[in-house]
Amino acid sequence: MKGKKKYAGFCLGIMFIAALYFTGCADMQNEGGQKGNSSSKAEMQEELEVHFIDVGQGDSTLIQTGDHAMLIDAGENEKGIDVKEYLDSQHVEKLDYIICTHPDSDHIGGMDIVIDAFDSDMIFMPDLKKDTRTYDEVIDSAKEKQEKIHYPKVSEEYSLGEAKFTVVAPNSADYSNSNNYSIGILLEYGENKFLFVGDAEEESEEEMMGNDMDLDADVYKVSHHGSSTGTSEAFLREVSPDYAVISCGEGNSYGHPHAEVLNELRAEGVKVFRTDEQGTIVATSDGKEIKWNMSSSEDWVAGEPTGSVAGKAKETMQSYVLNTNTKKYHLPDCSSLEGMKKENREERKATEEELKKEGYSPCQKCIGD
Ligand SMILES: [Zn+2]
């Protein structure tokens, strides 16, 4: 939620109270108070739960309110059973909507099992066919259940009980990269908003920002597992979330989440949750406030690419604070910076590799080996 809006609401509230006060009529004050409550659009009958299911490297999000449920993605092939069992544990009997954000296996791999196990009213997919067994399995399962595939268009609106969602992406029909075909939705429940954009990269983000839609959200499901190919600074400012959730696997080979994205989120004061560290994360909204089943992650440690791309994290440009006297480099928030003499302090955007070449070594406290 943007600070400006909150502030404007607060000011109106103060003016309203002041107006009541100056009328000096106690009855009217009571009436005004009650009226204010009952007419509030955020007075919801149910709660909305958003479950960011831990599927390792991949995505799967269950949204539930009352008897209504929808699922966005279902992780890799081998996670299908886990996702089905998770839905069982939450007493899901039927899915109003199934969204396959895009045909990559870390999103639709497990979806055939979900489609086999649960009836659904509608299956969404972007208009992109992929020549993979994974894709064929999903299509076959849908055919088997006689479910029609719907290719949603931007600005279409759907209701889920008292909640509703609007399609915000994809805005074009052709992309060179399958991630940019990702279906994006803005989910609204009372005053609370959640933005999901699959693996959308900068090209799709630009389009979302370019077509006058309100992308402002309380919770941002971070694009592409926290990869620096998405979540540009401009996009993050537009969304201006209070909370962000990153779905990725511990020790994934891509080094997700990337330091650039974590740094941006941190700089914007966003509270971050991550499935690689915290497992399945659940947010609950009453239409006004969002509560979480755990505290946000505090360590801000980026992933380390493994295998053939090992050591790439060390090549990532970052802001460091150097102590020119002790020849140590620190992260900007390291507690040992407090006592550092001004004349020894130097700020630098560099890679660890470069700093080491200059004879610097990492602070054990904030960076380690
Ligand atoms: Zn993905």
Ligand SMILES: [Zn+2]
């Ligand atoms: Zn992808």
